[in-house]
Amino acid sequence: MSELGTLLKQWRGLRGRSQLDISVDTGISQRQISFIESGRSVPTRSTLLGIAQVLEIPLRERNTLLLAAGYAPMYSDAAWNSEEMNSIGKALQRMIAQHEPYPAFVMDRYWNVVLSNDAAPRFFNCFIDLSRWPAPRNLLRLMFDPQGMRPHIAHWEILARALIQRVRREAVGHVVDQKTKELLAELLAFPGVPPDWQAPETRNPLPMIPMTFNRQSATLCYFSLVTTVGTPQTIAAQELRIECLYPADEATEGLHAKLMQSA
Numbered sequence: 701m702s703e704l705g706t707l708l709k710q711w712r713g714l715r716g717r718s719q720l721d722i723s724v725d726t727g728i729s730q731r732q733i734s735f736i737e738s739g740r741s742v743p744t745r746s747t748l749l750g751i752a753q754v755l756e757i758p759l760r761e762r763n764t765l766l767l768a769a770g771y772a773p774m775y776s777d778a779a780w781n782s783e784e785m786n787s788i789g790k791a792l793q794r795m796i797a798q799h800e801p802y803p804a805f806v807m808d809r810y811w812n813v814v815l816s817n818d819a820a821p822r823f824f825n826c827f828i829d830l831s832r833w834p835a836p837r838n839l840l841r842l843m844f845d846p847q848g849m850r851p852h853i854a855h856w857e858i859l860a861r862a863l864i865q866r867v868r869r870e871a872v873g874h875v876v877d878q879k880t881k882e883l884l885a886e887l888l889a890f891p892g893v894p895p896d897w898q899a900p901e902t903r904n905p906l907p908m909i910p911m912t913f914n915r916q917s918a919t920l921c922y923f924s925l926v927t928t929v930g931t932p933q934t935i936a937a938q939e940l941r942i943e944c945l946y947p948a949d950e951a952t953e954g955l956h957a958k959l960m961q962s963a
Contacts, residue, residue, distance in 0.1 A: 702739030758873035854912040921948035
């Protein structure tokens with residue numbers, strides 16, 4: 701079996717799709733799909749991209765498939781702040797700026813913060829000294845680190861377990877790649893994090909699991925909304941996520957205003 705065939709078979713397995721399923725959805729004969737996977741046939745670029753589309757393969761991995769088939773990569777891997785991404789970059793900056801006075805930030809697929817509004821560092825600096833964590837800061841490490849935000853989070857165990865689940869659920873293409881596995885292993889290695897946290901958290905009665913922070917005698921509760929770029933055509937556009945925090949109740953809304961005035 702060729703490298704391309706091995707990759708396609710792996711993706712079929714991940715998606716739980718048979719060769720017949722792919723044949724029905726793409727219009728390509730099951731015989732041809734079998735030949736491609738066995739290495740007896742090399743697909744055209746359009747045929748390969750059609751299979752990748754049906755299997756919902758992320759753009760980064762589609763480039764890998766194209767290379768394995770002998771074609772040049774199709775999807776740009778330019779950085780999020782490159783000239784090519786200029787229009788999306790400006791939209792991201794406008795979006796998070798409009799979210800003031802609440803924290804908003806843009807993260808890559810590994811939860812590294814690549815862009816934030818002014819409110820985000822001001823908010824976190826009310827609890828910790830952010831300068832101790834050099835940029836790009838990883839939001840998950842900041843939440844799990846006993847020297848970071850962890851001591852300031854009420855019901856940290858519930859939130860942390862939910863974040864572990866989010867890493868898996870929000871992985872690009874719903875596939876946990878090697879770097880994501882390494883990030884999860886690092887999080888699970890922090891003190892007080894049992895391995896069984898990889899199981900779902902089901903005890904929370906609310907429609908979302910709030911991020912509740914304690915500061916002096918005040919308790920502030922937030923929830924977040926996550927936005928992604930629609931119909932992305934570059935790897936960076938597909939992998940970026942915008943996360944915006946909102947007050948979960950009126951008390952937090954008032955407390956947040958006072959907190960930011962004093963920040």
